[in-house]
Amino acid sequence: MITRRLFLLKSGLVAAALAVDPKPQKPVVVRPALDPETLEPFVDRLPIPEIAKNDGYRPSPVNPAVKLPYYRMSMRQLESKVHRDMKPTRLWGFGSSSPGPTFETRSGEGVLVEWANELPKTHFLPIDHNIHGAEADKPEVRAVIHLHGAKAEPKSDGYPEDWYEPGKSALYHYPNQQDAAMLWYHDHTLGINRLNVYAGLLGAFFVRDGTEDSLNLPKANYEIPLLICDRMFDQDSQLYYPVSTKPGAPWMPEVFGNSSLVNGKLFPYLEVEPRKYRFRVLNGSNGRFYHLSLSNSQSLHQIGCDQGLLSAPAEIKNLLLAPGERADIIIDFSGHSGERIVVKNDALNIMQFRVLAKGSADTSSLPASLRQVSKIAESEATKTRPLPITEIEDFYGKPVTMLLNNAHWKMPVTENPTLNSVEVWELINTTNDAHPIHLHLVRFQILDRRRFSIFPYLTKSDLKYTGAPVPPDPGEAGWKDTVRADPGMVTRIIVRFEGFAGRYVWHCHVLEHEDNEMMRPYDVVAPGVS
Numbered sequence: 467m468i469t470r471r472l473f474l475l476k477s478g479l480v481a482a483a484l485a486v487d488p489k490p491q492k493p494v495v496v497r498p499a500l501d502p503e504t505l506e507p508f509v510d511r512l513p514i515p516e517i518a519k520n521d522g523y524r525p526s527p528v529n530p531a532v533k534l535p536y537y538r539m540s541m542r543q544l545e546s547k548v549h550r551d552m553k554p555t556r557l558w559g560f561g562s563s564s565p566g567p568t569f570e571t572r573s574g575e576g577v578l579v580e581w582a583n584e585l586p587k588t589h590f591l592p593i594d595h596n597i598h599g600a601e602a603d604k605p606e607v608r609a610v611i612h613l614h615g616a617k618a619e620p621k622s623d624g625y626p627e628d629w630y631e632p633g634k635s636a637l638y639h640y641p642n643q644q645d646a647a648m649l650w651y652h653d654h655t656l657g658i659n660r661l662n663v664y665a666g667l668l669g670a671f672f673v674r675d676g677t678e679d680s681l682n683l684p685k686a687n688y689e690i691p692l693l694i695c696d697r698m699f700d701q702d703s704q705l706y707y708p709v710s711t712k713p714g715a716p717w718m719p720e721v722f723g724n725s726s727l728v729n730g731k732l733f734p735y736l737e738v739e740p741r742k743y744r745f746r747v748l749n750g751s752n753g754r755f756y757h758l759s760l761s762n763s764q765s766l767h768q769i770g771c772d773q774g775l776l777s778a779p780a781e782i783k784n785l786l787l788a789p790g791e792r793a794d795i796i797i798d799f800s801g802h803s804g805e806r807i808v809v810k811n812d813a814l815n816i817m818q819f820r821v822l823a824k825g826s827a828d829t830s831s832l833p834a835s836l837r838q839v840s841k842i843a844e845s846e847a848t849k850t851r852p853l854p855i856t857e858i859e860d861f862y863g864k865p866v867t868m869l870l871n872n873a874h875w876k877m878p879v880t881e882n883p884t885l886n887s888v889e890v891w892e893l894i895n896t897t898n899d900a901h902p903i904h905l906h907l908v909r910f911q912i913l914d915r916r917r918f919s920i921f922p923y924l925t926k927s928d929l930k931y932t933g934a935p936v937p938p939d940p941g942e943a944g945w946k947d948t949v950r951a952d953p954g955m956v957t958r959i960i961v962r963f964e965g966f967a968g969r970y971v972w973h974c975h976v977l978e979h980e981d982n983e984m985m986r987p988y989d990v991v992a993p994g995v996s
């Protein structure tokens with residue numbers, strides 16, 4: 467059955483929902499939205515974010531004799547032309563761009579980043595003071611940056627309560643003791659994370675290593691990041707973030723834009739040579755799941771996921787990416803000289819490739835095997851945690867709160883794995899929506915997904931499976947940090963809690979959910995400490 471919300475998800479017509487709310491309390495002023503169909507597609511060249519440059523060197527916090535590259539990244543309000551025929555759009559970014567500059571780092575070589583809040587003192591998107599952590603006594607503009615996928619100490623992880631106001635900054639240490647992968651940095655402020663990211667506070671962060679170097683994959687001009695975020699605009703070219711019909715409570719359970727920015731442009735094009743390219747794709751949207759394909763039906767090869775390379779390339783026709791997930795893909799344009807190929811999200815245009823008549827010789831490879839990805843044996847797990855995902859709805863069936871393990875943010879910690887131990891987490895999704903679940907600090911593997919009967923589980927905690935276990939998709943069969951917990955399924959992941967002891971968070975990466983209680987603190991406990 468297609469529910470109203472599922473329909474809206476598919477159609478992206480959230481603004482239209484305002485008109486059909488069963489009980490509007492007062493007329494809601496809806497700013498006229500910009501119809502992306504009225505924009506001419508593929509008139510702007512795809513921007514490539516600049517590479518971040520360090521501002522000198524500073525002593526490492528773990529060994530002051532060692533000097534690490536030090537970067538100062540300023541969060542600022544800026545104006546950007548997101549389309550040729552639109553006026554400049556107010557955004558929040560880093561330095562002079564949104565997405566911010568891309569970090570290029572190497573495994574084992576740490577960096578220091580000072581994240582400086584130089585934003586204005588007033589927010590331009592609708593804060594809901596009923597949301598926990600966003601009460602009216604808090605400053606309107608607050609920020610704290612999390613490097614998604616990083617194995618970093620708690621004090622450098624961007625804990626949601628570690629936010630700070632304009633004029634302040636935080637110095638974080640990223641040791642990069644981890645395999646090559648595409649990480650991404652974004653705001654994580656308690657209660658307004660969805661608004662800060664929607665405003666533009668995100669960017670890419672690459673970790674490189676020798677394994678990746680040895681594979682001779684396409685690189686330099688032939689390796690391109692694609693940071694995709696859906697957005698809505700008003701007719702004044704400004705970001706439009708929809709609000710509920712409830713006076714004084716603007717939070718919306720989900721927000722889906724009707725167009726997508728790729729590296730900060732709407733419907734950009736990229737000229738490519740007839741050869742192999744490597745694309746590093748991020749779904750940086752608040753709530754949209756992408757289902758990407760190429761208009762000429764050609765296949766692509768997925769070579770990596772969130773936490774780096776797969777064991778072998780997976781040939782796919784469609785790429786499904788939940789918010790927070792990344793994919794490392796190879797597209798071979800050889801034999802397509804002169805073609806114009808559109809990247810589609812189902813029927814909608816995302817961007818266009820213009821294949822040139824000729825280019826330089828392609829000496830790069832697409833190896834049949836990429837690296838060893840050793841499976842963590844289930845027998846290594848010392849604990850299995852059943853973790854229900856639930857939604858509390860109001861009288862009209864509108865979700866008002868979503869919870870993980872039936873607990874609110876402020877309740878005592880319930881997940882407390884021992885450092886270096888292995889656990890299986892069973893994400894029991896009792897809701898109608900897929901929730902991308904992200905654990906900070908760690909990488910994990912997906913064991914399987916399995917359909918279960920929701921009613922006996924909700925009423926009697928009786929977990930009855932109604933289907934066989936389904937293995938992860940080929941593109942998910944590597945190291946992950948974010949996993950789709952599909953509706954009506956138990957998604958099992960296996961995690962080794964290595965790195966650091968201390969307090970982290972795990973949460974849904976639909977940012978509207980995360981802001982409204984779908985996030986929990988968890989503790990990695992040093993052995994012998996109780």
Ligand SMILES: [Cu+2]
Pocket residue numbers: 868900901902974975976979980984
């Ligand atoms: Cu969610």
